[in-house]
Amino acid sequence: MVLKQIELERKERERARKGLERKNRFETLSGIGVKQFYKPEDIKNLSYEKDLGDPGHYPFTRGIYETMYRGKLWTIRMFSGFGSPIETNSRWKDLIAHGETGLSCAFDYPTLLGYDSDDPLARGEVGRCGVSVSCIKDMEDLWSGIPIGKVTVNYTINTPAIYVLACHFALAEAQGYSLTDVSGTTQNDMLKEFIGQKSYRFPPEPHINIVIDIIKFCVKNAPRWHPISVSGYHIREAGATPIQELAWTIMNGITYIEKCIEARLNIDDVASTFSFFFACGDNFFEEIAKFRAARRMWAKIMRERFNVVKPRAWILRFHTQTAGHTLTYQYPELNIVRVAIQALAAILGGTQSLHTNSFDEAICVPTEKAAKIATLTQRIIAHETGVADVIDPLGGSYYIEWLTNEMEERAWSEIERIERMGGVVECIKNGYFLIEIAKSANEYRRKIEKKEIEKVGVNILQPAELKYDFKPLKVPLELEDERRKLLNEFRRNRDQQKVNYILDKLRKTAEKNDHLFPVVFEAVKAKATLGEVMYVFEEVYGKYREPAIF
């Protein structure tokens, strides 16, 4: 091992002496070839006013607010949840005590797909990689001792978003808050479920209808709520390149806006509540360029394509999570360094909120210590480095501006390609996204195996043996019994006739394609469970399975 390393060093030195470089080609993770250095001629057409603008001004390339982090730091929003609602509640309180400023809820797989924790399909997965929530009582436990109207929360929930949000609103009302004051986010982005995250249950059309139904309710009744977070994160994690992540997310955003127009919603109002969610991976400058390009593209789309008037509706506000797929099982502690560098890129890219991954996540759900280190990593960047003191400090760099242009240009051509193929829903059905993601994921694997992409511990400088010195967090199976008891108890203590009546009403509403949210709201208050509501939808809409493409 040592000899091999010394030999590599020697070869590199020899090549450099001859004027040769380490690699024949240097490229970003999207495969964009990069030169030795960049100079004025690479950005000779760049206009400050037209292409950049000051922070807080169209096209918002440099940031969406005039003061950015000088006014208020980004929100430290840690994606967190495991086990029972009571266990997650205690982790949330601990994170708040360690400097977290906004909550973000991770649900387990049964919840994400809309099954109660005592459903036979939930076997083995209850509370395992997120918190298990099946009814309003669970939501009460989740929020116990935390003022629901004062902390903002992001719910990473999609298929059953309508149910979870109805619970949240019911809880807020019960605590005396008016819906007009309640703020937070539901991810509620079903298009990317079919592309990346794969927690869909029905065919695309009914899912999209529910997304719009939620937006409609929120715009009218809870204007401070962000009903949708258009997410590239899962697309990226499924294997897409940064450019595909950028293009497809923006394209999904366009699709939702078009659906809202079809539903006769006021686009100025709707677009002001939209938010986005991106991953931040290993290639530092490419990620920063991606964020800057995303802001500029969305502003142009809203202003020029949809003729939106309110400047608030032009801005792309986004959450970032450091990219999970970049974490390694080998030398897990080194992930602390990867995460810190990715977090720095997200901040230099102007994110509004940030989740930093825990170093142990290639092995298990975050242990308490790992989650604290991840949270405090953001504090070091915020308070010790000075990077939050000047807005868009990389703006004007020949390389960053060139790369921002390049990302944007390539993303536009990908968007045009999808539109030529008939749009996002058509591309979901014909397998285009699955084919492209499979290609990109396979290409990444191939480059790692050929060492064209280097990962410390994985394909270079590998450890002699795999080991770690922490005890992985494991959610015990007994939780399933506890949950079964709790749900039995919950179902015993309700007016079953009322539940039946409301579920029947919900079925009819779904069949008639009427406004669903108010009925789900009633169902939640009548103590119908998540699974019961979702099975009603399944009966009406049917199940969807994707083509087996790999």
Add this chain to the structure above:
Amino acid sequence: MEKKVRVLIAKPGLNGHDRGAKVVARGLAEEGMEVIYAGLWNTPEQIVETAIQEDVDVIGLSILSGAHDVLVPEVLRILKERGINNVIVVVGGTIPLEDIKFLKDHGVKEVFLPGTPIADIAKFIKQIIHKAE
């Protein structure tokens, strides 16, 4: 001509992280194996049923949700119940080191952790099948 090794790649349970499963499926196909990808959300019963119908030599289970301690033994139990003893089961995903012995005790032939090159997986499968023949 040598008979192609038939592999079923499946994701048991509700977990939607299918990147690893698909990359391995494609990689093994590139290594000359006949690969059947069962798609998402398979119950252990469905996986065994598909394995029988497709007459596979290998079942590769990919789990990233922490449910391996329930779903993997269940697949092995049903295989045994149905009298299938010529199909080997391998597992991939985010599996803590502590759980590897548990899975092997239940009959899993190998657990491939993140970062394993496809060639290593292919080599392992070919060797073990060659030995069995």
